[in-house]
Amino acid sequence: MGENHNKNKKDEQLEQYRVNDEGKKLTTNQGLKVAEDEFSLKAGERGPTLMEDFHFREKMTHFDHERIPERIVHARGFAAHGEFQLYESLKKYTKADFLNDTSKKTPVFVRFSTVAGSRGSSETVRDARGFATKFYTDEGNYDLVGNNIPVFFIQDAVKFPDFVHSVKPEPHNEMPQAASAHDTFWDFVANNQESAHMIMWAMSDRAIPRSFRMMEGFGVHTFRLVNEEGKSHFVKFHWKPVLGTHSLVWDEAQKLSGKDADFHRRDLWESIENGEYPEYELGIQVIKEEDEFSFDFDILDPTKLWPEEDVPVQLVGKMTLNRNVDNVFAETEQVAFHPGSVVPGIDFSNDPLLQGRLFSYTDTQLIRLGGPNFHELPINRPVCPFHNNQRDGYGRQTINKGPVSYHKNSIASNTPEPASEAEGGYTHYAEKIDAHKVRARSESFKDHFSQATMFWNSMSDPEKEHLKEAFSFELGKLGSESIQQQVVDMFANVSRELAVDVANAIGVKEPEGGGSEVTKASPALSQENTKHTAETRKVGVIISDNFNGEEVTKTLALLKKEGIILEVISDKLGRLKGTTGTELAVDHTFLTGESVIFDALYAVGGNGTDKKFNHDAEYFINEAFQHFKPIGATHEGKRWIKENELENSPGVIVSDDMDDFAEKFTRAVAAHRHWERSIV
Structure with missing residues (x-):
């Protein structure tokens, strides 16, 4: 009984907000029954519309304000409900309750998205894909906000606005939509060479997935797991699709953009409606704190992955998406994810990109969802109770009784009061830091090409050909020969074969030097080896x-x-x-x-x-x-x-x-x- 209650808790909570208008009489938002909805109130049949027509004014005003600002990135998205269940307790790593109790079925809400395009763009464009999961746990909401690519374009969040500005349509003509094949993006790449590894992924078949059901997900950042004894381990999160990881081919992806711009969401919707529930296994890579500096890369660098052959992925649970949304706006559009939404036992590392995201996500929700009370929207509400002294603001739904809205107080016996760690109160990992305040980048972050070459070495021959074709297509769309040459010269540091073939395809000079001494490969990176x-x-x-x-x-x-x-x-x-x-x-x-x-x-x-x-x-x-x-x-x-x-x-x-x-x-x-x- 306890297991089923936990499994259905979010669905039960949402039920009180669901409304079925079928078979009902038409009313205003105030509940007044409407006798006529075809004609506005006029002074005579051919006369002017009267301002006293309150039904017309309410209907039109609501319509005029139906739209909210779309997300700056990840605007084009689709989501589904599901559940997560653990295979084995992770108590040795973390005190997070939902990662300790194998009997629990934790409700989840998952949103898949493209990064660059607007809400109306196509879904099969070449782009990274968002893979964000909200766990409705008994200790609060935990958001695992990731992508289908395990690394990122930049190393420091201060560069995020620059990257996004470069990949968005160029401001002077607002073109191209949902595409990276234009000068400003590749100019950014050539002049910010930390992007090399991510570009290899973005030009690979991973950037044109067959479906959301056949797409891997990655937490991207390095997080911490902290157990009851206060012991910390570094962790990276993975979602492994049970159907394997598969992709479209480029010509197919382009044609699908015209034939069915909703191809990915249609596939997800229909699979759930038909009972063919998408399944993903949660994987974790774990590194002991004392082994932080045991690798030839910095484990906190978001442009680096942890090779699975060096740090194996442990499959620890399964997520099943088994229910479509009832309303796309109320759920998919109004859901607010935030990498800072954590539970006891999960903490942050000093990844500089992650640190910046902890600020940015809350900031964007404030304007997109109209104020600080977005947590009260049905899709965002935790299933556990929440109590604090935060009050008022746009869209407030909670009616807080009593005179007290501050801490400390004597009127309400100093409640709501903080919980001790033993009572489940969240405490950050006590990491010792001895450093000067500086604007700088660690020397350990300055190798931009080794893992990009490892990615190239890991590809099968067809995948390598697809990479060459992708580079040739993207760079062939540029107007600047200078930028084309810069990019070719840059990627000679990854693979001279790649750079030479692309140079010949787009008509620029072959790079004078280049080549890499890196011979390492990671078979896990090739889709040839998927299920x-x-x-x-x-x-x-x-x-x-x-x-x-x-x-x-x-x-x-x-x-x-x-x-x-x-x-x-x-x-x-x-x-x-x-x-x-x-x-x-x-x-x-x-x-x-x-x-x-x-x-x-x-x-x-x-x-x-x-x-x-x-x-x-x-x-x-x-x-x-x-x-x-x-x-x-x-x-x-x-x-x-x-x-x-x-x-x-x-x-x-x-x-x-x-x-x-x-x-x-x-x-x-x-x-x-x-x-x-x-x-x-």
């Missing part, structure tokens, strides 16, 4: 009337059994009729569905006489082939494969044996991409 499964992969089935009902039905059942999601594509909506009286409902036409929205295609065919149908089917198949996707064909569908000379290509499965086809096609779908395919 591969066919589960929840979306397969488009191209089919028409007169299909072989018995065999096709059997094949579809075999594929569904493997967790594959099948959606039927034909030339018109409605139901298709096969032999033996079999019928299939059509989900998409060639106009409403596109090859790029599917992970794979299964070509079945049908009567095979309609030229337009054949042309559209071949277009879908050839585009999927160009994107290295699995393609299967049986029955009349085999003709399209043969006529386009795709047979015997990797990932193209053709068979007359339905059991054999289902087995081989499932393996091909699980592989996700077939990079060994020769593209002409």
Whole structure:
């Protein structure tokens, strides 16, 4: 009973705020029933509108103020509710209750986002992705505010406004939207070379994820875990998607921006609605305090990661997203995350980027959400009680009784009073510091290229080619040859091969020097080594009337059994009729569905006489082939494969044996991409 109560506590709290207007009479915000909502009050049928029309004024005034300022960064986002449960107690590391009790299911709210674009931008652009998690714990809210990339562009928060200004649309013409392929961004990169490592990630396939469900999350910063004895360990947090980490290809990502700008949120929404709940395992990397200086990099540097081969990731729990929001504005837009929202047992390190964020997040919420009481909005309210002497301000919902609003006092027996550490009162880790106040950067932060080279060394050959293409595309969009040359020369320090190939692609001089002596690689960084499964992969089935009902039905059942999601594509909506009286409902036409929205295609065919149908089917198949996707064909569908000379290509499965086809096609779908395919 206790476990279920904890699990449902946030949902129960939100229930009191949910309103269903269906079947109700229309009223004003004051509860007055409205008799007419089509016409404003006028002086005669053709006369002027009267100011006494209070319903018109209330309705229009509310409409005029419906919008709030969008987030400066991470404006484009989507979220879902879920729960987190621990595998094993972390008591040896931390006294945080939700990381000690394996029986608890802690409610969570997770918001995924792009960084650079506005709220109306596309979701499949090349960009870092936000991955922010709010844990509603019994000790207060804990916010793990991270990204899908484990490092950042800058080392000190004082540079954050400069970075964001550079990547946003250029102020003189407000272009380009949600894109980094422009002069100001790359000028910033070339002149702030601490960004080198992050740029390697941003130009890699990690910056165009297949879905939120197949995207890693990282806390980015170094935090502290503190146990009951006061012992501290440094920690980095990870979210590992159970489905593995997978990406789009660049051409596919660009087309999706036009075909479905909501591709990622639609995928998340539909997966939850269909009961295919996204799952992520929480991983921690832990370093003893006495080992802080045992590495060839500074563990507090936010442009550095801790290689998993050196500091293994321990998987300690699982998060499941199992409920969509009821209202995007009330929940997704009004949620306020803050890396300073911690619980006893979790503390901060001296990471200079983290220290600055502790100020910035509260500051932005004050204007975005209208004042200091954003914590009282339903989505932000902790599930545990909160008591303090903070009063008044915009949007105050709490009605605090009594005359006292200060500490210390005698009128209310000096309450609310601070809690001792034994009573759960938060105490910061007592770190000893002996230093002068200076504006400076530690010498240990000045290696900008070693880990960028390690990232390059860790990539598979296809991933390296994608990096070269990404650099070539981005730099090819620049107007300044000087900036292009600066960037090429800069990344020669990462890899001369990379820099030379990019230089040749964009028509600037090859770098004179360059190259790196770093040979270290980290296999964990390559998506080649992620989990591969066919589960929840979306397969488009191209089919028409007169299909072989018995065999096709059997094949579809075999594929569904493997967790594959099948959606039927034909030339018109409605139901298709096969032999033996079999019928299939059509989900998409060639106009409403596109090859790029599917992970794979299964070509079945049908009567095979309609030229337009054949042309559209071949277009879908050839585009999927160009994107290295699995393609299967049986029955009349085999003709399209043969006529386009795709047979015997990797990932193209053709068979007359339905059991054999289902087995081989499932393996091909699980592989996700077939990079060994020769593209002409």
